[in-house]
Amino acid sequence: MNLIIEYQGQLLSGTWVTVQLAILSLVIAVIFGLLGAWAKLSKNLLAKKAAAGYTTVVRGVPDLVLILLVFYGGQQFVNQLGTLTGLWDYVEISQFVAGVGTIGVVFGGYMTETFRGAILAIPRGQIEAGIACGMNRLTIFRRIIWPQMVRYALPGFSNNWLVQIKATALVSVVGLQDVVYNGFVAGRSTRQLFTFMFAVLMIYLLLTAISDFGLRQLDRKYSKGITRSDDG
């Protein structure tokens, strides 16, 4: 316990990196999820095919494989492209950027499915009613689809987010100094790896517990006025 207090600076800074990583990648995941859901539900065959390919690859390949590919391969790819086009000089992709980008894009695939299901759950008649009232597409999205979509998507969204927080641990494998990496280094130098890994475990548990609590509140807010038939 004393050791944990002694190394609390490293653990806290690592936790902060993990939180930033998780939140930034969530933003990317939501953007990709919305775009993906839109593409999957559009009438454009090409967009549909592209979105289907995207979700298949991203949900079929383990996230660590993609993180390693983006971190090692992405760097080389960007630089080869730069040399080829002559547009930019040497670019370095940091572990943080590779992690945020990859986890964001991967979980965008999961979000796509969640959002798609949520949009499909909205009764078609309501959208038709919106058209009949002379609303344009943006207004329909803003006034009819979005408020209900949030409610339908929330359970899936919560689940994705909880998986995503845990997935951020994988970025420590490429050397990002997140809570796992810092905990590991501290544990190795003090020869107390169990103590430190257990502390890291507890930090993640705290993060997921807080998220779980927050999402429950959000769920309650968006489900106001709706009778639940079962406890789901």
Place this chain on the structure above:
Amino acid sequence: MGEAFVQFLQAWSPLDIVLIAENFDRFLLGAWVTLKLTFISLVIGGTLSIPLAIIRAGSNPFLNAPVWAFTYLFRGTPLLVQTYLIYYGLGQFEWIRETALWGPVLSQAWYCALIAFSLNTAAYTAELLRGSIVTTSNGEIEAAKACGLSRAKRMRRIILPSAFRRALPAYSNEVIFMLHGSVVASTITIQDLLGVGRWLNGRYYLAYEGFITAAVLYLLIVLLISRGFRFWESKWLRHLYPQEAVKSKSGKGLASFRI
């Protein structure tokens, strides 16, 4: 002809396909390690999860609380950290290093990965099964009671068989997540599919080849597994189909992972 083709590949392919082909047997070996690790963990974890799920579905607070704590801990934390805790962490304790288990089991990466993965999937599967046990329709249980079946018999003959079937779509997700999770093994020196990819890239100073080959093989395995489960579901869940079709509209009940 063959040689010309090889030369063509070497000159024009962005990936060193010849090198991948030369090392392909290693990749297959890695895939075998991945499959073995995943499968054994699923068997051990699945077996553990059944009593845990029954406890969680029951109302005995003395049994329920520790099992809840176990599933909460393992579901709320990353598999990577759990694996590190077991593989790197256990050696911290003198008394563990002195037990007979240390040399052959607890100091071996393979067994540590197996223990971590099994406990992890046991926790997820237990909660999933609990959900499915709790939602068994009351009529079935009442009918069993009316027939005079004891509690144990009700569980064994009525509740579990139906709960297993209804848990199948969600379980297919768990199987795929476990397969994905097994890449963690490569971080503790095990030569699984990703481990081989990392080895190839490290040895030849490459950036794409090993990872892309591993990615394609993972994708292939996932596709096969999800096909297998779809076939299984069509066999074991046929009696539920009309209801499931209605349910799937609200996005509930069916596996979210369908490719």
